[in-house]
Amino acid sequence: MKFNTIQIKDKKLILLDQTVLPEKVVYNSYSDYRDVIPAIQRLEVRGAPAIGISAAYALCLAVEVEVKTTVEGLKKIMQDVAGIIKNARPTAVNLAWAVDRVLEKTDMYTGDSLDEYRQIFWDEADAIFTEDKAMCDSMGKYGAELLKDGMTVLTHCNAGALATGGIGTALAVFYKAKEMGKSIKVFADETRPLLQGARLTTWELMQEDIDVTLITDNMAGYSMALGKIDAVITGADRITKNGDVANKIGTYSVAVLAKEHGIPFYVAAPESTYDKILESGNDIIVEERAPEEVTEGFGNRTAPDGVKVFSPAFDITPHELVTAYITDTGVRPGGRQA
Ligand code: MRU
Numbered sequence: 001m002k003f004n005t006i007q008i009k010d011k012k013l014i015l016l017d018q019t020v021l022p023e024k025v026v027y028n029s030y031s032d033y034r035d036v037i038p039a040i041q042r043l044e045v046r047g048a049p050a051i052g053i054s055a056a057y058a059l060c061l062a063v064e065v066e067v068k069t070t071v072e073g074l075k076k077i078m079q080d081v082a083g084i085i086k087n088a089r090p091t092a093v094n095l096a097w098a099v100d101r102v103l104e105k106t107d108m109y110t111g112d113s114l115d116e117y118r119q120i121f122w123d124e125a126d127a128i129f130t131e132d133k134a135m136c137d138s139m140g141k142y143g144a145e146l147l148k149d150g151m152t153v154l155t156h157c158n159a160g161a162l163a164t165g166g167i168g169t170a171l172a173v174f175y176k177a178k179e180m181g182k183s184i185k186v187f188a189d190e191t192r193p194l195l196q197g198a199r200l201t202t203w204e205l206m207q208e209d210i211d212v213t214l215i216t217d218n219m220a221g222y223s224m225a226l227g228k229i230d231a232v233i234t235g236a237d238r239i240t241k242n243g244d245v246a247n248k249i250g251t252y253s254v255a256v257l258a259k260e261h262g263i264p265f266y267v268a269a270p271e272s273t274y275d276k277i278l279e280s281g282n283d284i285i286v287e288e289r290a291p292e293e294v295t296e297g298f299g300n301r302t303a304p305d306g307v308k309v310f311s312p313a314f315d316i317t318p319h320e321l322v323t324a325y326i327t328d329t330g331v332r333p334g335g336r337q338a
Contacts, residue, residue: 047163159235
């Protein structure tokens with residue numbers, strides 16, 4: 001990739017600011033975990049795996065703060081900090097998963113060296129980052145095998161290198177298909193209201209010379225009716241035990257359209273996106289965002305002052321609409337086999 005979504009330098013977290021792409025490429029450096037939380041909330045770093053990795057490093061920044069205490073004392077402080085970080089955004093399971101994983105590992109330390117205790121945080125966060133890269137490669141390969149040369153695939157939001165520690169989930173499939181010599185074209189939904197498709201997916205794919213065509217969200221159905229789309233691949237923020245999928249608002253509509261047009265609907269997601277506790281999509285907390293993101297998202301007011309707004313950031317696609325799940329361990333069948 002020609003950019004780095006997340007980097008660690010001198011115990012600082014460096015994030016590519018996704019709020020200003022594609023106009024500007026700006027990297028912001030963080031040394032205080034309390035600044036990472038608003039960065040996650042304003043989507044400077046976004047996408048389920050990427051916020052998981054950033055949250056893990058936020059814990060590392062927090063544990064470095066000088067405190068006159070013992071390892072046991074610091075463990076208690078870190079419990080509270082972990083709770084605060086986990087609340088940054090509710091829907092992507094990767095965030096809480098990554099924080100819990102780091103905390104479980106560090107809690108196992110029985111020594112009394114603060115330095116050793118602190119180092120375990122960094123080692124575990126690095127492991128999450130490294131494993132995510134490998135999972136992206138693996139998902140990409142499995143997904144690319146599903147695609148035939150010459151296909152056009154619709155994607156929604158951004159599930160690429162900008163959303164992960166590696167080459168992405170849904171977009172990894174396109175990168176790996178290209179490596180295999182398959183010529184794949186991509187249609188990118190604009191993804192209202194924050195335009196992750198228009199601003200991020202097209203930018204990312206164009207950097208990597210993937211043929212991409214931008215459409216607004218309401219053009220997806222007609223594009224399918226015209227026979228322009230052969231398959232849909234999206235990412236996921238959380239997949240429950242029954243296979244229901246939380247992903248960017250608009251994903252559900254695309255899944256319904258895909259069924260109507262007999263087009264396969266694939267969800268690409270790593271193991272860290274599978275919720276081991278929640279039974280179904282009905283149990284998922286869907287984040288609601290500020291009304292201004294709908295009424296004046298990028299500066300221009302496009303709705304009357306004071307209008308009522310409903311702005312869920314994600315929706316739930318029932319497992320019956322998913323043809324298959326592309327995971328890092330292989331392709332699993334979904335509930336829609338036609
Ligand atoms: O609100 P965002 O931009 O964080 O939403 C991101 C998505 O919905 C992605 O599709 C999902 O996290 C998968 S990223 C590999």
